[in-house]
Amino acid sequence: MLTRLNQRFSSLLFSASPEVPTGLPATKRTMLAAINNALDTVLTKDQTACVFGEDVAFGGVFRCTDGLRAKHGESRVFNTPLCEQGIAGFAVGLASYGVTTIAEIQFADYIFPAFDQIVNEAAKLRYRTGGQFNCGSLTIRAPYGAVGHGGLYHSQSPEAYFAHTPGLKIVIPRGPVQAKGLLLSSIRDPNPVLFFEPKAMYRASSCDVPDDDYTIPLGKAEIVKHGREVTIIGFGLQLLSLDKAVTRVEKELGITCEIIDLRTIMPLDMETIEKSVKKTGRCVIAHEAPRFGGIGAEIAAKIQEECFLHLEAPIGRVCGWDTPFPLVFEKFYYPDENRAYEEIKRIVLY
Amino acid sequence: MLKVLLRSMSYSNSLSFTHPHALSIPTFQVINEDGLPNSSSSQYLSSVNKDLLTRMYKTMIEVQEFDTLYYDLQRQGLISFYMQNSGEEGLQVATAAALDLNDWIFPQYRELGVFFWRGFSIQQASHQLFSNVKDLGEGKQMPVHYGSKDLNIMTVRSPLATQIPQAAGLGYGLRLKKQNSISVCYYGDGAASEGDTHAALNIASTTKSQTLFVCRNNKYAISTNMKDQYGSDGIAVRGVAYGIHSIRVDGNDVIATYIATQEAKKLILEGPQPVLMECMTYRRGHHSTSDDASRYRNKEELEYYQKNNNPIIRLEKFLKHMGWLDFDPVEIQKETRDRIIKAKDIAKNEKLPRWEVMFDGVYNELTPELKKQKGELKKFLEIYGDKYEINRHS
Numbered sequence: 172m173l174t175r176l177n178q179r180f181s182s183l184l185f186s187a188s189p190e191v192p193t194g195l196p197a198t199k200r201t202m203l204a205a206i207n208n209a210l211d212t213v214l215t216k217d218q219t220a221c222v223f224g225e226d227v228a229f230g231g232v233f234r235c236t237d238g239l240r241a242k243h244g245e246s247r248v249f250n251t252p253l254c255e256q257g258i259a260g261f262a263v264g265l266a267s268y269g270v271t272t273i274a275e276i277q278f279a280d281y282i283f284p285a286f287d288q289i290v291n292e293a294a295k296l297r298y299r300t301g302g303q304f305n306c307g308s309l310t311i312r313a314p315y316g317a318v319g320h321g322g323l324y325h326s327q328s329p330e331a332y333f334a335h336t337p338g339l340k341i342v343i344p345r346g347p348v349q350a351k352g353l354l355l356s357s358i359r360d361p362n363p364v365l366f367f368e369p370k371a372m373y374r375a376s377s378c379d380v381p382d383d384d385y386t387i388p389l390g391k392a393e394i395v396k397h398g399r400e401v402t403i404i405g406f407g408l409q410l411l412s413l414d415k416a417v418t419r420v421e422k423e424l425g426i427t428c429e430i431i432d433l434r435t436i437m438p439l440d441m442e443t444i445e446k447s448v449k450k451t452g453r454c455v456i457a458h459e460a461p462r463f464g465g466i467g468a469e470i471a472a473k474i475q476e477e478c479f480l481h482l483e484a485p486i487g488r489v490c491g492w493d494t495p496f497p498l499v500f501e502k503f504y505y506p507d508e509n510r511a512y513e514e515i516k517r518i519v520l521y
Numbered sequence: 522m523l524k525v526l527l528r529s530m531s532y533s534n535s536l537s538f539t540h541p542h543a544l545s546i547p548t549f550q551v552i553n554e555d556g557l558p559n560s561s562s563s564q565y566l567s568s569v570n571k572d573l574l575t576r577m578y579k580t581m582i583e584v585q586e587f588d589t590l591y592y593d594l595q596r597q598g599l600i601s602f603y604m605q606n607s608g609e610e611g612l613q614v615a616t617a618a619a620l621d622l623n624d625w626i627f628p629q630y631r632e633l634g635v636f637f638w639r640g641f642s643i644q645q646a647s648h649q650l651f652s653n654v655k656d657l658g659e660g661k662q663m664p665v666h667y668g669s670k671d672l673n674i675m676t677v678r679s680p681l682a683t684q685i686p687q688a689a690g691l692g693y694g695l696r697l698k699k700q701n702s703i704s705v706c707y708y709g710d711g712a713a714s715e716g717d718t719h720a721a722l723n724i725a726s727t728t729k730s731q732t733l734f735v736c737r738n739n740k741y742a743i744s745t746n747m748k749d750q751y752g753s754d755g756i757a758v759r760g761v762a763y764g765i766h767s768i769r770v771d772g773n774d775v776i777a778t779y780i781a782t783q784e785a786k787k788l789i790l791e792g793p794q795p796v797l798m799e800c801m802t803y804r805r806g807h808h809s810t811s812d813d814a815s816r817y818r819n820k821e822e823l824e825y826y827q828k829n830n831n832p833i834i835r836l837e838k839f840l841k842h843m844g845w846l847d848f849d850p851v852e853i854q855k856e857t858r859d860r861i862i863k864a865k866d867i868a869k870n871e872k873l874p875r876w877e878v879m880f881d882g883v884y885n886e887l888t889p890e891l892k893k894q895k896g897e898l899k900k901f902l903e904i905y906g907d908k909y910e911i912n913r914h915s
Contacts, residue, residue: 219697246697252727257720260686261728264704267675267687268625268694284716291680292687298882299678301659303670307885337883361885390888438888 183395183414183430184346185378190387191352197379202372205347205380206235206312209354210273212384214243217271220358221247224258224275232277233314233373259285259311263293266309266363273358279315279367280327293363294338307361312354314370315343316408317459317505322498328407328460328491333365334437334469340364341436342389345410346372347380352387353434360389369408392440394447398427401453401519404444404470406433409457409506416511424519436466441473448478455487455515457506462490484521487514546757548801549781550771554830556838568780571845574836577618577775579853581610581833584634586858587643588806590865591650595664595810599869600650602664605806606633609737611832612772612800614638616735619782620705625691626674627684627706630665631737631804635707639672643861647868654915659881660874682708682715685734689725689795692732696793703789705733711742713756722763725795732795733785734760737772739804744817760797772800773832776839803830872915876902 187193200208213220222236228250230237240248251258255276262274276282282289289311297305317326333339342357342364344350350368357364395410396417405413410432417428429447433439448454454474456467471486489506497504551562558566588605595603606613613634620626626635636646645657649667652660658668658676668676675684688706695702712718713736725732736756740747753759760767766788770781778800785796803826807814828834840846880887880895887895902911 219694221697249728252720252723254720254723256716257686257689257724260683260717260720261690261693261724264627264687264690264692265694266690268691270694270697272690287680288683288686288717292678292683297885299658299661299666300668300670300676300882301657301661302882303657303668304675305885340884438884438890441889 183410183432184372184408185348185376186346186395187348188352188387188393191348191381191385195381195383195385197381199377200347200380201374201377202344202347202350202368203233203235203374204377205351206354206368207237207239208380209351209358210236210239211242212355213271213273213358214239214247216384219247220271220273221249221265222273222275223249223251225251225253225277227275231275233370235312235368235373236275255281255284256288259288259293262309262311263288263296263306266306267296267304269308271308271358273310273312276311276313278325279313279329280324282313282329286332289333289339289363289365290336294336298338305361306363309363310354310358310366311364312366312368314373315367316369316371317496317501318371319501320498321496323495326496326501328367328458330367330436331460331465334466338363339437340389341367342434343367343369343407343436344434345369345407345432347378349387349432349434351380352385353389355384356386356389359386364389367407371408387434389435390438390440391434392443393432393434394429394443395432396428396430398429398451400426400451401428401455401515402444402447402451403428403430403455403457403515404433405430405457406436409459412506412508412511413457415508416515419508419512420515420519424516426519428515439470439473441477444470444474445477448474449481452481452483453518453521455489455511455518457489457511459491459506461493462488463493465490484518487518489514541752542754544758544761545754546767546769548769548771549777550774551777551780552774552835552839554835556835557842558839565776565780568783569776571840571843573618574775574840574845575848577614578833578836578840579857580614580634580637581836582853582857583637583643583861584610584613585833586854587633587646587861590858590861592806592810594865600664602810603650604630604665604809606631608803608805608826608831609739609772610634611775611836612737612778612802615775615778616705616782616800619779619786621702622673623700623702624673624786625688625695625702625704627688627691627704628674628677629681629684629708629712630677630679631709632707633665636667636669636672636674639674641667641669641672641674644864644867645669647864648871651868651871652873653868653871654874655868655871656874659878661882681712682717684708685712685718686721686724688734689721689728689730689732692725692730692795693728695731696729700731701790703731703733703786705735707735707737709742710736710738710740710747710750710756711745713759714750722760722765722795722797726764729792729794731789731793733782733789734795734797736797736799737802738799739802741804741808741814741818743808743812744814755799757797757799765795765797767797767799769799769801772802773830773835775832775836802832873913875915876911
């Protein structure tokens with residue numbers, strides 16, 4: 172995985188987004204530096220905002236919170252005990268008081284002790300209280316995804332478990348520019364947001380990230396490449412494999428592909444997806460998470476509901492196999508550019 | 522900090538295991554089961570007066586009569602579900618009386634006296650039970666899941682103990698914003714076993730949240746008695762294990778509970794630091810209307826708590842002893858019941874909330890998908906609305 176990243180950096184991962192104003196003063200930043208910058212921005216502008224989690228104080232195991240405690244103080248940037256359910260519960264309570272609350276779960280693989288607090292509490296607080304209370308100022312960040320050697324418990328993509336819960340928003344950036352803009356939007360969105368960061372991207376490379384405060388809207392997918400013959404949908408690090416697969420398939424089959432970065436998993440931007448599939452008539456969805464019950468299944472169901480008469484082929488999916496995420500077998504497990512190429516070709520030639 | 526480290530780092534040259542009951546926390550009590558002050562109680566009695574205790578008494582009667590009526594109404598099928606407070610009215614009003622409206626409350630579900638004390642009306646509670654259009658919760662949750670933003674009472678929820686780490690978080694927010702108020706969570710001896718309780722005490726301790734943890738040890742979690750719930754010396758000792766000031770109190774002694782809560786709040790704000798208070802009490806009623814406690818409890822135990830260790834009776838005896846009983850308890854009971862019945866009639870006749878409200882509050886505003894789904898249901902109800910009693914909804 173990391174080798175693939177080092178060999179060739181995808182222009183898609185390091186591209187800007189149309190919502191980001193051009194010509195702004197910018198600095199070369201990796202994804203983790205962009206995230207750090209976003210957190211710094213929030214802590215500077217909102218004097219009671221808090222960032223906390225395990226090992227957050229010294230900068231975090233991935234350095235995302237580096238320097239924040241020294242700059243903003245120990246009452247606002249602090250360590251919690253090693254207890255995800257405590258982190259999440261504490262965060263829900265603090266957010267329900269109106270404090271801008273940014274909690275970190277060290278790995279998405281360890282988010283499950285917090286599942287009850289996220290799914291039964293955070294997601295439902297506004298709803299069940301008749302709007303009297305809410306924890307809209309809550310954001311939970313967690314590194315997710317394959318990293319090359321993570322195995323079962325340092326590689327998971329848990330977005331599907333949470334997408335099945337009404338009341339949550341789920342946001343996943345593909346690159347440094349999106350990480351900053353989407354994280355700022357997530358923090359400011361008046362609903363609890365889960366922000367999953369593709370950890371393989373943290374230090375992958377850097378690109379210009381505007382220094383100013385800017386946001387990328389939630390609930391809006393981005394067409395990162397326009398095309399005519401097939402719609403390819405992905406998010407996060409998958410944009411790298413898809414970029415490579417698409418380059419090959421366009422050359423070999425003489426077609427053009429439209430690539431959509433979802434950016435927000437929940438709520439989905441079906442308008443952009445439907446418009447694209449009605450144009451192309453074909454679709455392939457990619458994600459690292461296991462095939463069964465993954466986000467691809469929901470998107471495929473919705474596409475065939477809304478675009479049935481426009482479809483020229485079944486909707487393809489490139490996903491992890493329905494196994495836990497293995498270590499030595501990662502290369503066989505991971506939906507990479509070759510698997511994506513084969514699936515796109517299959518759907519285009521159907 | 523260094524002192525604590527050094528103390529815990531002291532060495533011993535003789536091998537011994539610390540006995541689990543090495544720390545045994547006594548139960549603080551001011552008036553005994555006959556409502557009479559103990560010999561050393563006089564120093565505490567100046568904290569209370571006739572008006573305060575009379576208000577406590579009357580609020581307890583409101584809880585008692587509300588419980589009695591609605592338990593029966595559930596049995597008659599008028600409401601779907603109910604949970605009584607019998608036996609715990611004392612700790613509810615006594616703790617509430619020591620707090621003010623700037624303090625935040627995170628109830629479990631057996632704290633009606635806290636709601637009433639703080640101004641949650643009998644009428645408002647009735648609306649919630651009938652899930653009608655006036656329910657502040659928009660009819661979203663089961664009966665007894667009250668909540669009030671105006672009174673800083675976080676809405677009751679069904680999952681146990683989830684409110685406890687939330688109270689720790691909000692207590693931290695109070696500390697962050699330098700407020701002279703505390704967050705208070707209530708939970709039972711059963712909920713005290715949940716992981717969230719451990720998580721909350723630990724994080725409150727390290728972050729020094731302005732949080733009061735009130736455990737209502739009412740001796741039962743549905744049918745599970747204390748002996749199957751924990752091996753420790755109750756819940757109070759656990760606070761000490763997390764580095765938290767802890768106290769055990771006779772929860773059926775309103776004066777002891779009131780004073781302990783006052784002192785706990787002072788201690789919290791002085792720190793700032795959290796405090797744990799275990800109130801010893803007894804759940805005289807069933808767990809809920811879905812339970813029949815006679816299947817697992819004996820009559821003798823129930824009778825003892827009905828007659829000999831009943832917070833309402835103990836307070837009444839104390840008021841008599843002090844010459845402060847200038848009302849007729851029977852009159853108060855009757856008058857209270859009449860008020861509750863009137864409120865019930867009003868609540869019962871209100872419409873149910875508009876069906877559209879089902880889609881409100883998932884997010885701060887409807888997403889495109891929710892708008893679409895709402896549209897689908899609207900079409901469906903245009904055809905089938907009558908089969909779903911749409912006219913009962915406003």
